[in-house]
Every structure is written in C-alpha cells, then in structure tokens.
Amino acid sequence: MHMFLKSLKAMGLAAMMALPAAQMSTAAAETKSEFKVCWSIYVGWMPWGYLQDSGIMKKWADKYDISVDIVQINDYVESINQYTAGGYDGCSMTNMDALSIPAGGGVDTTALIVGDFSNGNDGIVLKDKAALADIKGQNVNLVELSVSHYLLARALEGAGMSERDVTVVNTSDADMVAAYSTPDVTSVVTWNPLLSEIEAMPGSTKVFDSSKIPGEIIDVMMVNTETLADNPDFGKALTGAWYEVMGLLAAEDATALEAMATASGTDVAGFKAQLATTKMFYTPADAVAFTQDAQLPLTTKFVAEFLFDKGILGEGAPSPEFVGVAFPDGSIYGDAQNVKLRFDATYMQMAADGAL
C-alpha cells in the first residue's frame, strides 16, 4: 500500500511537470466565473491598479456574479508573454505589441477598452544637438523593436532619412537613465517617466515626440477573443469598472489621483504632468469615436508594415498583411482568413449608452 502511494505520488509529480504548459492554453475556452487580467506600470494603465485596490473592480464583478483579479506584472514584455501563453485572460498593451506578440502568435485578441494614446509620452532626446536632422550618423539607444523603435522609424521617415542613417543600440529601459549619463550615449528614444527624467538633464533637447504622430501609439486593454465571446459578463464588468474610475480621474478625484501617483512613484503634480502628454479617453463615447475613426486602419497599416519590415511578424509571414485586423465597421486590414486582432467598440458603446 505504502509503495503504491509512493509511486502514485511520483507519477503525479511527473504529470505535474509535463502538464502546466498544456493546461494553460485550455484555460481559454468555455464559460467560467473567474478571470485574471494583467497590467504593467505606465501612466495610462495606473487606473488598473486602482481598480483592484479600491474595490471598484470587485463591485462590478459582483454585479455580474463573477470574479476578476487584476495583477500587476513588473516587466512589460513579460506581461504580454504571459497573456499570450494563456496565463491571463487579458492584458494592457499597445496596439503594436498586440499585433506582433499575441496576434502574431495566433492568439485571437480583441481590443476591449481603448484607454488612451501617447501624445508626447514617447520622445527622441539628443545631447548637445538641437534638431532631429542632427541624429544622422549617431548611435541611438533605445529598446529595440518597441514603440520607441517605431517612433524613431516614423521620425526618420518624416525627415527624409531611414534607419540606415543611424545605428540602433538595444538598451534596456531599466538602464536607460544611467546609460544616458555616460559620454558615449548621445541620443535616446524612450517613454515616460524616463523621458521626462532624461529631458531634464543639462544639454538635452527633445527633438521629436509622439504628439507629432498622434493616435498611432495606442494603449489598450486586450482580451482573449474566445474568452470574451463565451463570457460577455467578463467584458461588461471590466468595461463598467474602468469607466467608473475614468469618471473619477476626469473629475480629479483626490483619493484616486493620490493613489495612482503614489503607485507610479511620483506625486500628484508629477502624475498630472504625465497625464498631460497622454490623451486619455475619459468617456466611453470618445473611445468609441476613436475606435471607429477612419484613421485607425491607416495607423494599423503603418504598424503592420513596420513590424514586417523588422521581421517581427514571424518568418512565416509573407507580407505585412499576413495577420488580419478587423475594425468596428467590419472592414479588415490584411488576411481575412487569419484575423487575429479585432478592434471592437461593442462594450465601450454599452458603457456610453449606460447599458452596463
């Protein structure tokens, strides 16, 4: 008997080691009542932390008789990877990363809540130089293949240059500020709050920022399409809770602002300064209008071409149109047979109509 139990234990152990990877992916389908979404530190995503801490998420989840856990992950890329691997039902990310990581990885993903777009939160800073044209021939330190890289490509394109005119040096965002203080580094592309810190150093000039390409770097709560289709209550609870906090933010609710400022390691004034370079969609109606705008397919085309050009869509991708992207009006960019990213205004519209 003892021996039998022992071998049973051993078998269980072996199975446990083999299975978690497989199990994670089965979490996607069917109706369920417990959901997990993840987010990482960024000015436009701080409300997610507040949603969890303030109990507003729980209130809305209770209303639909489900439970939603909002988890903060310290590494942005890792949070997206976790979502893509099936560990989470949703995750906050940019439109660009949604297209390259989950959608490019075959995980059908829906943009549930379009939260904001970067309106100066990402920028190019040169040391002891005044104009974007001076970037020619320089080493540019940035997180390669990130929105910073995209911003650089768009900036160079606008100035009649291409990436061949500079040397891109991949630099971790965690070390960006320290890197910039060394003499070798003369230009960086980064995002807030690092951007404002670097800009404040002597001799630094911001020569380009995302306010010159408004609406192209979009921050979205992305959720698994299948999970959402099987569990509309999940989408309703998340959307309802989000716009309650948006209301608080728009009204400059002191408690909410204070909590989010502290969580992002600054004070209320600093947090407000970051919000100023972020175009938040405080009302669902604004977000719906943005999502339905004819500009979005055009942006998607830019982004897809950038990703394809850099080989990020995967080697199996024969063209930028390899992954299909669906828009609210039913139009599709790219391969209609392989739609993996969907901009869907349904739930935001419900919030706008007060139907949640």
Place this chain on the structure above:
Amino acid sequence: MRIINRRPSRFSGFFLAAIPFIAVVVVYMIASRQRLAENPADKLLPSFQSMGSAFWRMAFEPDRRSGDYLLWLDTLDSLWRLGIGMAIATALALVIGLLIGFIPHVRSALAPFVATFSLIPPITILPILFIVFGLGEAAKVALIVAGTAPVMIRSTAQAVMTIPREMIIKAETLGASVWQMLTRLVLPQTLPGLINSIRLALVPAWIFLISAEAIASTTGLGYRIFLVRRYLAMDVILPYVIWITLLAFILDRLLLVISRRAFPWFHLNGESL
C-alpha cells in the same frame, strides 16, 4: 554485490546518461504537441521542425536587413567578450592570487578586501561600471571580470596555501630566491588549480556575459535572445540556449583535456567530473 560496487559497462553507462536527456525531449514534445494542436501558431513551445528551420535561418541565411549571418556573428562577438573577460580575470587571479597566497604581508593587505569585493553582486553596481567604462565593449568585459576575478583570486590563493610546507622549506634549503620559488615551485603547483577555477568561473562568466549583452548591445548571443523575447520567438531562443549550452560544454571539456595533458600528475587520484 552492493550497488555501490556495481559499475555500468561502457554501453549501459552511455544508455543511462541518455535517459534524462530523452525524458526531457519527450516531455517537451508532448507539451508542445498539445499546445500546437489547440493553436497551430503557438509561440511558447514550438515544434522541433520550426526550431530547426529557425536555427538554419539564423546560421546559414543572410539577415534581411544587414546581410550578416546572425548566429556566427553573435557567437563570435560573445566568445570574444567572454575570452577577453576570462583572460583578464585569469591574469588577475594569477598575479594577485599568487601574491596573496605566498607573501603574508600582501595577504594581510589584500585578502580581506578581495573577500569583501567578491561578495558584491556586480549587477547592482552597473551604473558605476557604465560611467567608468562607457557603454561599449569595455563595460561588458568589465562586468565579466568583476563577476569572476574575485572568486578566482581567492581560489588561486587557496591553491598556493595548500602547497605542502615541506616543499617550500626544501626549496629554501636549496637556496632558492623568492622569484625562483614563485616561478619554479608555486606557479607549476598552482596552474592545474587555476584551470579548475577557470572551469568553475565559466558558469558565472556566461551569466554575466548574457546579462551584459541584454543591457546595451548591437550583437551577441544574449542580445539576440533578449531582442527576440520581445515577440516571444521561442523558436529562435530555444536553439540559441542549446547552442550556448553546447559552447559552454565544449569549453569546459577543452579545459579539462588541457589540464589532463599538461598536468597528468594532478589527475592521478581517480576520476574527476
């Protein structure tokens, strides 16, 4: 016969060694197959075919953007950094380690400092390394040196101190100067221990190399892994990990062979791993 006295034959020894490797491969294949059955585009656990083709692409097809053969470029740059870093660390270990081990005044002066310094996790003082060495190759090499040299110095000094006292007294009786004792007695006695400490230091050296390349770089094995991690390209990452493991294994075996050839007397007492 008791199990501790039963030795596997050459064939069954090989077979036993293969079992854990095969087990890992089988578990991977099952998990990968399950995930791919649900989502054919899954990136987390790619099939062996897609890893193979990714490896082929990295090794034998020029990169679309730069025209370089990325795997060889990365390997060459990484091995260069590793080699320079280990060479400097070895030279430091040899010089400082011999002095600490052989000359009591130097030991009093430096041993506590080296012991303290070796406890600082080098990653935590990265910003200082940046300011001092810049962001180029020097900083990466410095990180490897800072991470490996202190421990190597300590183990070299220890190797010197374990030289039988009688041998040193004998040399002194024969009228050897300090320099003669260093070059003719201490150095040859310490070299096999030094090779051993290089082998052990290669483990942290690889870790520091990969993390240095993750921080600011344009080439290298670590750079590539952290770059493609941005889009979860496990089909590139896993072959790279296997490649790094293979390189590390070959380096380790090479050092063992050198040690056995050059210092057969050191390997007289039985087997070593």
